[in-house]
Amino acid sequence: MRDSLTSIGIDIGTTSTCLVVSRLTTARLGGVHALASVEITGREVLYRSPVIFTPLMDEARLDGDAIFAWVREQLRRANLTWGSIDSGAVIITGESARRENARAVVERLSGDAGRFVVATAGPQLEAILAGRGSGAAALSREQNLRVLNLDVGGGTTNGALFVGGEVEATVCAHVGGRLVRVDPDTARITGVSPPARRAAEILGVRIEPGQPANPEALWTLCTGMAEALHELIGGRAESELARALAIGPPPPSPVRADVVTFSGGTGRELYAAAERRSLKEVTRYGDIGPMLADALRLGPTCRAFALREPPETVYATVIGAGMEVLELSGSTIFLHAEGLLPLHNVPMVRPPNLDPLAPAEAIAASVRRGLAWFETGGDGPDQPVAVAFPGLPHPRFEQVRNLAAGLAEGVRPLVERGLPVIVVLQENIGNVLGHSLAALLPPGHPVICVDQIRTQSGDYLDIGAPLYGGIVVPVVVKSLVFHS
Structure with a gap:
């Protein structure tokens, strides 16, 4: 079909x-x-x-x-x-x-x-989406290359290294073309975001709203940001500027790439010129995006790795969102959740040391320890939490029954608060486990058991409305939601 x-x-x-x-x-x-x-x-x-x-x-x-x-x-x-x-x-x-x-x-x-x-999307997820949507992930898979995609937007640069189509590392920084805004008619600075203000202070240049745009001061800022970004790509945050601009820790080891590609609005500008542009050309969008693009093109990252233009630049993230972020669950799912779907931003926990072949009491204890991470008042979680683990390949019936018994006891804090029981598995045993689990819970209690989904603790889950008569559901697994 x-x-x-x-x-x-x-x-x-x-x-x-x-x-x-x-x-x-x-x-x-x-x-x-x-x-x-x-x-x-x-x-x-x-x-x-x-x-x-x-x-x-x-x-x-x-x-x-x-x-x-x-x-x-x-x-x-x-x-x-x-x-x-x-x-x-x-x-x-x-x-x-x-x-x-x-x-x-x-x-x-x-x-x-x-x-x-x-x-x-937080910056790490945005990096992955942009890398998939730009075509960098496919390039790494089809040509057997290590491809670093840097998605340079207005406020941040989010990078992802793809090897064989899979993400090996991410790097994110407050490096963006809209961090300083300039009136294109008067060439006066109209706004400076806090990361740019701090960077200018470290670099010893004055960039303030209301003053005329000084091309050399702005160039110092842009080249400084390009160098700090390359330092983070190298797995280091030794300079004060790199530490100030970093979002999260740098990669644990230097990124080794054959090719670097750029996406995003500022990334697109990197391919639009070969020489450094004049102030009038730079400020036509009301910001320093084209100048930052020039600094990146002439900077250390493009000297270290071969530069290529990806199939998509400005639409990379949205194509990654609409075409690449969506997965379909396995077709052996269990849904006993009338009117509950879609669900959004459900935190997931992988219970510590959960062995699906352990006695039911040990499974229950592991699940309870994981759910305790989400307690706010000592009475159990106050929001739905999905319990995630690989599952069992080709299990025997008594193994499924034992696993269901342990889960049923372990998720009691959710049941007592009237929250749905959501189980996310890698192996395709969602239907049989869901039936066994539902039989051990109060009659009618909502149970969702989806399979063939890879997750880790700290991920969040969205589950869409069922498709194809309820045999699959669309799923998004994401690493960060809103950041402060």
């Missing part, structure tokens, strides 16, 4: 917002028996919106009404309605994720869409 899903990706970034509509071709493999699987076999972009400046009410708030109206207009242009969208993702990134109403805007968008799987 072959079918397709219509997926939408919306990227609300520091500087710009864009939308992509994609067709995901799916195929049901293995016939019509219970173990048939549904897999995504093809991806095609149907519609790309214009790229607009992210609508703001002020420096602290997104203009939600303007964003909603713009999204509806793009759907009209694509000859779509909310009802014709099967799934997709809203990605809110960079400085936009710091706006005080960011969560409310994303939740309203996902509520309007209904079937959305919402992926609000």
